[in-house]
Amino acid sequence: MSEHPEPYDSPQHRDETAIAGMWLFLASEILLFGGLFLIFVVYSHSHAAGWALGVRHTSLVIGGINTVLLLTSSMVYILGVEAARNGNARGIIQAGLGAAALGMTFLCLKGWEWHTEFGEHLFPGPGFAIGGPQAGGAQLFYSFYFLSTALHGLHMLVGIGLIAWVCLRTYRGRGRLLQVMPVEVVGLYWSFVDLVWILLFPVLYLIGRV
Amino acid sequence: MMVHVLSCWVVLLMLLAVELFVAAAGSGWGIGACAGVMALLIAYGFMRITRAPALAFIFAVGGLFWLSILLALGSLDSFTRTNFPVGDTLSSTAHDPRTPPDTAP
Amino acid sequence: MAPISGPDTTQRSYLWQDGTVRSWLLTTDHKRIALLYMASITAFFVLGSVGAALIRLHLISPTGAILSDATYSRMFTMHGIVMVWLFLVPSIPVTLGNFLVPLMLGAKDLAFPRLNLISWYLFIMAGALVVYGLFRGGLETGWTFYTPLSTDYTQGRVLPVVAGVFLSGFSSIATGVNFIISIHQLRAPGLTWYRLPLMLWALYATSVIFVLATPVLSITLLLLAFEHFFHVGVFDPALGGDPLLFQHLFWFYSHPAVYIMILPGMGVVSEVVSTFCHKPVFGYRFVAWSSISIAAIGFLVWGHHMFVAGTSLYAAVVFSMLSFLVSVPSAIKVFNWLGTMHGGAIRLDAPMLYAMGFIGLFTVGGLTGLFLASLASDVHLTQTYFVVAHFHYIMVGGMVSAYFAGLHYWWPKITGRMYPEMWGRTAAALLFFGFNLTFFPQFILGYEGMPRRYATYPAQFQVLNVLSSAGASILALAYILPLIYFTWSLFRGAPATDNPWQATGLEWRTSSPPPVENFITPPVVTHEAYDYAALDHPDTAQRAEAPHV
Numbered sequence: 001m002s003e004h005p006e007p008y009d010s011p012q013h014r015d016e017t018a019i020a021g022m023w024l025f026l027a028s029e030i031l032l033f034g035g036l037f038l039i040f041v042v043y044s045h046s047h048a049a050g051w052a053l054g055v056r057h058t059s060l061v062i063g064g065i066n067t068v069l070l071l072t073s074s075m076v077y078i079l080g081v082e083a084a085r086n087g088n089a090r091g092i093i094q095a096g097l098g099a100a101a102l103g104m105t106f107l108c109l110k111g112w113e114w115h116t117e118f119g120e121h122l123f124p125g126p127g128f129a130i131g132g133p134q135a136g137g138a139q140l141f142y143s144f145y146f147l148s149t150a151l152h153g154l155h156m157l158v159g160i161g162l163i164a165w166v167c168l169r170t171y172r173g174r175g176r177l178l179q180v181m182p183v184e185v186v187g188l189y190w191s192f193v194d195l196v197w198i199l200l201f202p203v204l205y206l207i208g209r210v
Numbered sequence: 211m212m213v214h215v216l217s218c219w220v221v222l223l224m225l226l227a228v229e230l231f232v233a234a235a236g237s238g239w240g241i242g243a244c245a246g247v248m249a250l251l252i253a254y255g256f257m258r259i260t261r262a263p264a265l266a267f268i269f270a271v272g273g274l275f276w277l278s279i280l281l282a283l284g285s286l287d288s289f290t291r292t293n294f295p296v297g298d299t300l301s302s303t304a305h306d307p308r309t310p311p312d313t314a315p
Numbered sequence: 316m317a318p319i320s321g322p323d324t325t326q327r328s329y330l331w332q333d334g335t336v337r338s339w340l341l342t343t344d345h346k347r348i349a350l351l352y353m354a355s356i357t358a359f360f361v362l363g364s365v366g367a368a369l370i371r372l373h374l375i376s377p378t379g380a381i382l383s384d385a386t387y388s389r390m391f392t393m394h395g396i397v398m399v400w401l402f403l404v405p406s407i408p409v410t411l412g413n414f415l416v417p418l419m420l421g422a423k424d425l426a427f428p429r430l431n432l433i434s435w436y437l438f439i440m441a442g443a444l445v446v447y448g449l450f451r452g453g454l455e456t457g458w459t460f461y462t463p464l465s466t467d468y469t470q471g472r473v474l475p476v477v478a479g480v481f482l483s484g485f486s487s488i489a490t491g492v493n494f495i496i497s498i499h500q501l502r503a504p505g506l507t508w509y510r511l512p513l514m515l516w517a518l519y520a521t522s523v524i525f526v527l528a529t530p531v532l533s534i535t536l537l538l539l540a541f542e543h544f545f546h547v548g549v550f551d552p553a554l555g556g557d558p559l560l561f562q563h564l565f566w567f568y569s570h571p572a573v574y575i576m577i578l579p580g581m582g583v584v585s586e587v588v589s590t591f592c593h594k595p596v597f598g599y600r601f602v603a604w605s606s607i608s609i610a611a612i613g614f615l616v617w618g619h620h621m622f623v624a625g626t627s628l629y630a631a632v633v634f635s636m637l638s639f640l641v642s643v644p645s646a647i648k649v650f651n652w653l654g655t656m657h658g659g660a661i662r663l664d665a666p667m668l669y670a671m672g673f674i675g676l677f678t679v680g681g682l683t684g685l686f687l688a689s690l691a692s693d694v695h696l697t698q699t700y701f702v703v704a705h706f707h708y709i710m711v712g713g714m715v716s717a718y719f720a721g722l723h724y725w726w727p728k729i730t731g732r733m734y735p736e737m738w739g740r741t742a743a744a745l746l747f748f749g750f751n752l753t754f755f756p757q758f759i760l761g762y763e764g765m766p767r768r769y770a771t772y773p774a775q776f777q778v779l780n781v782l783s784s785a786g787a788s789i790l791a792l793a794y795i796l797p798l799i800y801f802t803w804s805l806f807r808g809a810p811a812t813d814n815p816w817q818a819t820g821l822e823w824r825t826s827s828p829p830p831v832e833n834f835i836t837p838p839v840v841t842h843e844a845y846d847y848a849a850l851d852h853p854d855t856a857q858r859a860e861a862p863h864v
Contacts, residue, residue: 006424016500017500028488034530035567042557046288046557047555071219187256188257195249207241287630288557289627
């Protein structure tokens with residue numbers, strides 16, 4: 001690749017630009033999930049009973065454990081960002097691997113949850129488990145459930161990939177000047193994925209349960 | 211700094227516990243409030259929005275502002291529709307007396 | 316690879332620095348990426364135009380001349396999808412915008428050069444998927460993909476086409492992020508916000524829509540694909556789902572997208588009108604902020620696409636009133652352009668002819684929009700050819716005119732060659748007359764009640780339809796001509812000077828074509844935007860500049 005001159009005045013200018021860019025991308029992500037939340041706002045009102053019936057079929061235990069896992073994962077990664085600021089390469093890698101492992105555990109539990117739900121015929125379509133007058137609303141809930149957890153899971157996979165990349169480049173760059181910015185930018189993304197789950201969790205597991 | 215991050219995490223877990231408790235009590239607004247505070251705590255405690263360039267704050271607020279437009283104007287129609295209400299047709303069209311008649315002229 | 320003949324400056328320009336195919340395909344130079352984009356969207360424009368040509372040929376006869384009814388539906392769908400997502404939405408931002416944003420900022424490149432290249436690859440993959448879907452069976456849903464037609468009843472290739480449009484959305488988001496961050500972070504010393512060229516204000520506003528509206532389209536298409544592929548209901552009325560919710564989500568993107576398709580054109584016209592009148596733009600701050608307010612208000616009006624769809628009357632009233640608001644900043648722009656021209660020494664070169672065509676056609680398109688924003692008249696006019704004519708006046712009369720204006724205006728800067736002026740003026744005139752002949756009859760057709768998207772029509776509409784088709788053939792000529800003479804000028808055009816139009820703006824301070832690093836010495840801005848006095852009297856200007864040097 002022919003190296004084109006970089007447009008930045010200084011490394012600090014470059015880092016600031018990258019962080020601002022990540023925040024702008026996250027603003028875009030807000031609207032991506034926003035479309036899903038519009039579905040929730042409309043259907044949870046117009047089909048309140050069926051929607052609540054769906055919520056009551058989700059597994060609160062798995063959802064709750066997953067929330068704790070993800071909060072912890074976010075926290076562990078932020079410790080890695082602090083390590084990066086202190087120039088501690090080992091700290092980055094340890095925190096990154098810890099955060100990624102917690103994220104993978106989240107995904108495994110989520111997969112298990114999906115598996116049981118498929119077994120219980122909770123995937124919408126013919127043969128849907130919930131019958132009766134509220135079947136339609138419950139199916140709409142489960143369409144929302146599967147799509148939003150899939151989209152969130154996809155974001156988690158991307159996040160884990162990014163964390164692995166950060167660990168790898170830190171490992172390869174040993175002995176050279178440590179770059180804080182990539183660690184920090186990935187941290188922003190990882191915390192955002194956490195934040196989305198914090199908002200999805202009550203919508204999928206809590207509101208309408210009682 | 212480590213103390214700061216860890217205390218944030220502890221508060222988040224406590225808020226989660228409160229959220230579950232409030233949910234058991236059946237308060238929808240309480241759940242929403244807890245989730246909102248937790249989200250803010252992540253933005254301020256983990257993502258350090260106050261230490262990011264000023265642009266970050268503008269972008270975040272912009273995103274939330276446009277989100278509110280989407281949710282408000284997007285649900286306005288469904289919530290005020292009277293001529294063809296959003297209904298549960300699988301379950302309710304056959305014998306749901308609540309479906310109001312078409313009042314459009 | 317060296318040019319066969321040409322001025323010496325081309326030797327170190329971005330065009331000839333390294334001529335291998337590999338260096339072009341892996342370039343992170345915004346100028347080269349702009350040219351990659353230009354080649355791609357030209358190909359898509361040709362494809363979409365062929366679709367339009369077949370539609371107009373078919374409609375010469377009331378019973379339909381050449382296509383079956385099903386093929387006709389697929390044809391207008393192809394025309395719509397290709398033109399909207401693969402030409403109009405990217406058009407000016409990714410070609411002229413990519414080329415000009417760093418130059419106008421006095422920067423070496425965009426903020427994220429690699430992201431810029433990635434966005435081109437995403438766009439190419441998107442285009443390939445869409446074209447694959449359209450040629451392997453096509454789609455009959457129109458470019459709007461309304462459910463439940465697109466989910467339950469379609470016989471067409473929904474998935475590849477939707478996946479393509481989905482990907483093109485990410486390409487748009489990448490471009491939007493790049494532009495916004497560049498304009499914030501990479502302005503040259505002295506280049507304050509109110510010294511920015513109006514083109515950059517327009518592109519900034521466009522990028523806001525790219526970044527904040529496109530993700531909603533992405534999620535909508537994801538929901539659509541999910542419902543179509545797994546046969547689960549999200550919008551399915553059989554489950555009590557609301558198909559109108561799809562339309563809300565779709566138009567939350569697609570109405571602002573209309574402003575994606577016109578705001579950059581307004582930016583180009585602001586530059587061109589100022590340059591060819593040799594006067595600063597009248598009311599600079601009003602024009603600048605009207606771009607931003609068009610982008611902001613544009614998010615509040617989408618419901619006017621759904622007045623007859625069965626939405627709530629209350630929502631319809633709110634959306635109708637908000638829709639009227641958009642006309643205010645749009646009118647501000649038109650009046651300010653006219654104010655700029657008033658008393659100016661107007662030079663009628665090709666870019667100016669295109670820009671004047673833009674102002675007229677955009678005004679007609681905008682004013683007819685008021686009929687559609689009014690609840691009562693919309694009930695009569697919606698889903699007729701009136702709507703078709705209205706949005707073509709904005710999209711083609713507006714955006715395509717502006718695109719050609721910009722291409723002619725910056726062609727010397729991009730290629731280092733002049734296009735043949737006489738042919739440029741001819742093409743501009745042909746575009747204006749051909750366009751009006753094609754689309755003005757459609758206003759009358761729509762008003763008289765001819766519905767859109769039908770393959771046949773009652774015989775009494777034939778005269779107007781034949782007129783429209785005749786106009787389309789003139790329009791085709793107006794598109795083919797520039798393709799020929801631009802290609803010719805690449806090899807035989809007179810070498811361009813650095814500032815052939817006596818324009819202000821940083822892009823004219825570097826060589827034509829620019830060197831790889833854009834500016835040999837990084838520029839410092841000491842004047843307001845459009846300061847022609849400083850340009851015309853460099854002696855006094857230099858004295859004013861002296862303290863800064």
